[in-house]
Amino acid sequence: MWVIVHTCVGLAIASLVQRPFWQVALLVIASHVLLDLLPHWDYTQTRHALRWGWLDFLAALATLTVLLLAGYPWSVVLMGPISGAPDFDVLFYVVNDGRGRKWFPSHWDGFPHGHCGKGPGIALQMAIVAVSLTVVVVAH
Ligand SMILES: [Zn+2]
Numbered sequence: 001m002w003v004i005v006h007t008c009v010g011l012a013i014a015s016l017v018q019r020p021f022w023q024v025a026l027l028v029i030a031s032h033v034l035l036d037l038l039p040h041w042d043y044t045q046t047r048h049a050l051r052w053g054w055l056d057f058l059a060a061l062a063t064l065t066v067l068l069l070a071g072y073p074w075s076v077v078l079m080g081p082i083s084g085a086p087d088f089d090v091l092f093y094v095v096n097d098g099r100g101r102k103w104f105p106s107h108w109d110g111f112p113h114g115h116c117g118k119g120p121g122i123a124l125q126m127a128i129v130a131v132s133l134t135v136v137v138v139a140h
Contacts, residue, residue, distance in 0.1 A: 001035045001042070001114075003053075003084040005125045007060040008132035009035060010083025011067070014076040015139035021075055028083035035128070036106035039114040041121020049094050060084060063133075072140060 010028035017024050043052030064080050086104035093102055105111060116124075 001038065001040045002125055003056045003087050004059040004063065005040075005128050005132075006032050006035060006084040006087065007063060007080035008129045008136070010079040010081075011063075011076060012132035012135040012139075013083075014079035015136045024075075024079055025082050028079045029086065032083055032086050032104070033106040037112060037114050038124065039116035039121065040125055041116060041118045044090055044094055053091060053094065067136070072136075076136075076140075 009031050013028050013031060014024050017027060019027075043049055043056070046052060060080065064077055067077050067080075068074075086107070089102045089104050090107055093100055093107075102108060106113065115121075
């Protein structure tokens with residue numbers, strides 16, 4: 001699933017859960033695994049994977065920047081990148097032309113990674129982003 005989706009879900013979880021930082025961090029990393037199970041469309045198998053990846057990364061960075069400028073606490077904002085961080089191994093894999101090994105369990109070949117067509121896959125991810133950002137705004 002896209003980094004922006006993981007980022008926004010991490011932000012939403014951090015906005016809702018009032019627990020110590022490390023416990024919230026574990027929750028958002030667990031959410032990464034669960035989100036990767038959902039049927040979605042990944043750009044990593046496309047010809048323009050790096051271009052999509054940059055857009056994805058910049059969207060996540062812009063979201064985090066807006067929240068910081070709006071005064072959201074660091075304890076919430078940091079959960080965005082923590083939630084998306086496991087996708088760095090997908091980035092390294094794509095940059096290395098599909099050579100090497102992915103370390104995060106939901107990226108392993110044997111993991112039941114969710115897939116679907118481009119239209120529904122993008123729509124689902126945008127819906128998750130919209131719901132997550134609504135939670136972030138309403139919770140603060
Ligand atoms: Zn992932």
